[in-house]
Amino acid sequence: xxxxxxxxxxxxxxxxxxxxxxxxxxxxxxxxxxxxxxxxxxxxxxxxxxxxxxxxxxxxxxxxxxxxxxxxxxxxxxxxxxxxxxxxxxxxxxxxxxxxxxxxxxxxxxxxxxxxxxxxxxxxxxxxxxxxxxxxxxxxxxxxxxxxxxxxxxxxxxxxxxxxxxxxxxxxxxxxxxxxxxxxxxxxxxxxxxxxxxxxxxxxxxxxxxxxxxxxxxxxxxxxxxxxxxxxxxxxxxxxxxxxxxxxxxxxxxxxxxxxxxxxxxxxxxxxxxxxxxxxxxxxxxxxxxxxxxxxxxxxxxxxxxxxxxxxxxxx
Amino acid sequence: xxxxxxxxxxxxxxxxxxxxxxxxxxxxxxxxxxxxxxxxxxxxxxxxxxxxxxxxxxxxxxxxxxxxxxxxxxxxxxxxxxxxxxxxxxxxxxxxxxxxxxxxxxxxxxxxxxxxxxxxxxxxxxxxxxxxxxxxxxxxxxxxxxxxxxxxxxxxxxxxxxxxxxxxxxxxxxxxxxxxxxxxxxxxxxxxxxxxxxxxxxxxxxxxxxxxxxxxxxxxxxxxxxxxxxxxxxxxxxxxxxxxxxxxxxxxxxxxxxxxxxxxxxxxxxxxxxxxxxxxxxxxxxxxxxxxxx
Numbered sequence: 001x002x003x004x005x006x007x008x009x010x011x012x013x014x015x016x017x018x019x020x021x022x023x024x025x026x027x028x029x030x031x032x033x034x035x036x037x038x039x040x041x042x043x044x045x046x047x048x049x050x051x052x053x054x055x056x057x058x059x060x061x062x063x064x065x066x067x068x069x070x071x072x073x074x075x076x077x078x079x080x081x082x083x084x085x086x087x088x089x090x091x092x093x094x095x096x097x098x099x100x101x102x103x104x105x106x107x108x109x110x111x112x113x114x115x116x117x118x119x120x121x122x123x124x125x126x127x128x129x130x131x132x133x134x135x136x137x138x139x140x141x142x143x144x145x146x147x148x149x150x151x152x153x154x155x156x157x158x159x160x161x162x163x164x165x166x167x168x169x170x171x172x173x174x175x176x177x178x179x180x181x182x183x184x185x186x187x188x189x190x191x192x193x194x195x196x197x198x199x200x201x202x203x204x205x206x207x208x209x210x211x212x213x214x215x216x217x218x219x220x221x222x223x224x225x226x227x228x229x230x231x232x233x234x235x236x237x238x239x240x241x242x243x244x245x246x247x248x249x250x251x252x253x254x255x256x257x258x259x260x261x262x263x264x265x266x267x268x269x270x271x272x273x274x275x276x277x278x279x280x281x282x283x284x285x286x287x288x289x290x291x292x293x294x295x296x297x298x299x300x301x302x303x304x305x306x307x308x309x310x311x312x313x314x315x316x
Numbered sequence: 317x318x319x320x321x322x323x324x325x326x327x328x329x330x331x332x333x334x335x336x337x338x339x340x341x342x343x344x345x346x347x348x349x350x351x352x353x354x355x356x357x358x359x360x361x362x363x364x365x366x367x368x369x370x371x372x373x374x375x376x377x378x379x380x381x382x383x384x385x386x387x388x389x390x391x392x393x394x395x396x397x398x399x400x401x402x403x404x405x406x407x408x409x410x411x412x413x414x415x416x417x418x419x420x421x422x423x424x425x426x427x428x429x430x431x432x433x434x435x436x437x438x439x440x441x442x443x444x445x446x447x448x449x450x451x452x453x454x455x456x457x458x459x460x461x462x463x464x465x466x467x468x469x470x471x472x473x474x475x476x477x478x479x480x481x482x483x484x485x486x487x488x489x490x491x492x493x494x495x496x497x498x499x500x501x502x503x504x505x506x507x508x509x510x511x512x513x514x515x516x517x518x519x520x521x522x523x524x525x526x527x528x529x530x531x532x533x534x535x536x537x538x539x540x541x542x543x544x545x546x547x548x549x550x551x552x553x554x555x556x557x558x559x560x561x562x563x564x565x566x567x568x569x570x571x572x573x574x575x576x577x578x579x580x581x582x583x584x585x586x587x588x589x590x591x592x593x594x595x596x597x598x599x600x601x602x603x604x605x606x607x608x609x610x
Contacts, residue, residue, distance in 0.1 A: 056413045058420075104592055107599040111356050111412050112555060115547040116595070124545050130581055181446060244544070255417065285432060291424030298418045301407060301568035 045222025094224020336569020367525020396518020403520025
């Protein structure tokens with residue numbers, strides 16, 4: 001198991017592609033597979049900030065929502081015809097939001113940070129609610145048509161769910177490769193140094209404020225990309241995208257899978273979505289079930305499913 | 317015309333005082349628990365909601381609002397003691413994020429259980445007949461019950477202040493928030509103080525809930541928005557500072573109430589804008605000491 005984990009650690013991007021290339025053919029329905037990819041990417045972004053940098057954000061919905069609304073508004077309101085441009089606008093919105101909110105929230109360390117991120121996400125939620133001309137307000141943003149993905153002169157239609165799945169896989173896989181590159185870089189090492197011992201990292205002469213801010217911006221970008229993909233998947237952006245419960249969801253997913261592990265977020269997103277599917281079919285009280293499961297994980301299995309399996313991530 | 321709007325404005329200031337009082341009760345509980353244990357209690361809003369529901373049950377069973385007003389916070393306080401003993405205590409020594417995560421899960425559970433027991437539709441709580449109607453304040457009529465809420469809040473704050481400043485237990489609590497290690501070295505059982513303080517904080521949330529009940533009704537999600545606003549109150553006041561919690565609670569109460577009057581659309585947002593401004597000008601909050609408890 002450990003040897004396998006070590007090999008997977010070296011070739012994580014390859015592993016990712018292999019697993020997810022066959023994934024839709026082993027789960028009961030393909031819609032679930034696409035969701036696992038998108039929410040996995042969302043959790044991946046959260047994990048960069050929480051699992052690797054040690055900053056707990058309770059406001060991830062803000063960047064997920066900015067990505068979703070950015071791309072959605074580009075397609076539905078601005079009538080952008082290029083898929084890549086629309087995704088870029090969503091990413092730009094998330095980048096801007098992350099840069100501004102990160103500046104404010106990182107003025108305080110520790111537990112303040114969680115509360116501040118939550119507060120700023122609420123600010124965005126209420127703003128989205130009132131800017132109904134742009135966001136559709138309570139009804140959600142409707143009228144999104146997904147243009148074909150133009151690549152090297154080819155136009156790939158994303159209408160079929162299989163095509164959309166592999167398109168998502170390509171985009172998410174690229175993001176996974178970028179994350180791997182970030183974590184393997186000296187910058188990634190400093191992030192983990194901040195998590196382990198902030199004071200020592202400062203003493204080593206690193207510009208902690210700037211590195212944290214950069215980490216926050218990367219987090220916002222990954223979350224925003226996930227949100228943008230979800231807008232394409234649903235062809236509608238519900239106001240719940242910006243709701244605090246979305247922020248809570250990604251926290252739960254990441255901790256179920258294992259914070260600070262590379263594949264934990266995908267394992268967690270998968271476990272969460274499958275459980276939600278199974279439990280919601282039997283009872284309306286899904287939040288009760290996931291709340292209890294989550295509490296049990298925090299108390300007894302803080303390393304999460306994947307973290308416990310590979311036995312890595314030695315304490316925090 | 318000018319007279320009318322001035323009276324309405326004054327009434328709005330009183331409404332802000334009521335809202336501020338609720339904020340203060342919630343923020344003081346949060347701040348006490350945080351100052352002493354560096355634990356952010358995410359389930360504080362759920363406990364506030366339970367205060368309102370417990371009040372409803374007690375009111376229908378006993379018929380006495382006074383009994384509900386006293387017993388509901390006590391029950392929520394006891395629940396708080398149980399939460400500290402069985403859920404928070406195992407997490408001491410771990411990352412300060414862990415109690416926050418755990419109480420987040422707990423709040424999901426409590427809200428859903430409330431939904432199962434009392435249904436999805438909100439309940440209304442009637443204020444006692446003696447507190448119905450309105451009082452003539454000279455410039456405007458103001459609901460008697462709201463004046464009562466202001467009075468109770470002020471009384472509880474004075475009581476809490478006397479408890480913290482004048483009793484031996486209060487002294488140990490204040491010492492514990494300054495330097496828990498030293499307090500332990502002097503032979504005090506810090507664990508028992510934490511236990512007690514968590515109970516008090518939960519009880520204050522329950523009190524805020526039952527007080528708010530007759531104004532806002534009781535519904536399962538009632539704690540969600542207000543807990544986030546209370547976080548803001550604590551951040552603006554300065555984390556762990558009780559004076560800060562009081563001043564900032566009253567300030568934000570006024571800001572919200574007056575914005576509702578002048579620009580209702582901005583009412584939900586203005587809390588967060590206030591927070592952003594304070595963070596820019598004074599990152600440690602109005603009464604916070606820089607670097608404390610981070």
